[in-house]
Amino acid sequence: MTQGDDKAVFAAWLRDHKGVLFKVVRAYAFTPQDREDLFQEIATQVWRSVGTFRGDAAVTTWIYRIALNVAIAWTRRERKHRDGKETLDEVRALQENPHAPDSRLEWLYEQIAQLNELDRSLTLLLLDGFSYRDMAALVGITESNVGVRINRIKARLTRQAEKDSVHEL
Numbered sequence: 001m002t003q004g005d006d007k008a009v010f011a012a013w014l015r016d017h018k019g020v021l022f023k024v025v026r027a028y029a030f031t032p033q034d035r036e037d038l039f040q041e042i043a044t045q046v047w048r049s050v051g052t053f054r055g056d057a058a059v060t061t062w063i064y065r066i067a068l069n070v071a072i073a074w075t076r077r078e079r080k081h082r083d084g085k086e087t088l089d090e091v092r093a094l095q096e097n098p099h100a101p102d103s104r105l106e107w108l109y110e111q112i113a114q115l116n117e118l119d120r121s122l123t124l125l126l127l128d129g130f131s132y133r134d135m136a137a138l139v140g141i142t143e144s145n146v147g148v149r150i151n152r153i154k155a156r157l158t159r160q161a162e163k164d165s166v167h168e169l
Contacts, residue, residue, distance in 0.1 A: 006050045017063045027112050027124055028071035042070045065138050068121045111157055119153055126150055
């Protein structure tokens, strides 16, 4: 591929798969600035990898793998620097828009954020409709292990939802 071809493919992939990228970014980054940073890192890695795409998997699966790997590495780096700190921009954002668009969606993303990296990745893949086989290939575990983890995640979310709904009454 020529560099012009790479640019066209990259632009098309970003356009066609931005939903996948935004889901991963939202699950791993929690401030507007962090989301921008992580999105740029993912986009940069996709750009660098355009020429290595062999077509062994669907483009969506391949982009998901890149996004998850970058997000996990980014989270590990950022955790060292940000534990327990809230920025002024976060406080301002809450003051300017105190109402979340959908409290159920916000709750779900909060719960996903509390999962370990592997379970967080599996949850996002499940929400996007990936098969257990595809999930296993993406994260490098067996298909049966995916099933066990998904069942445990669902049970945990159900318990937490019941617990949270009791506290809201």
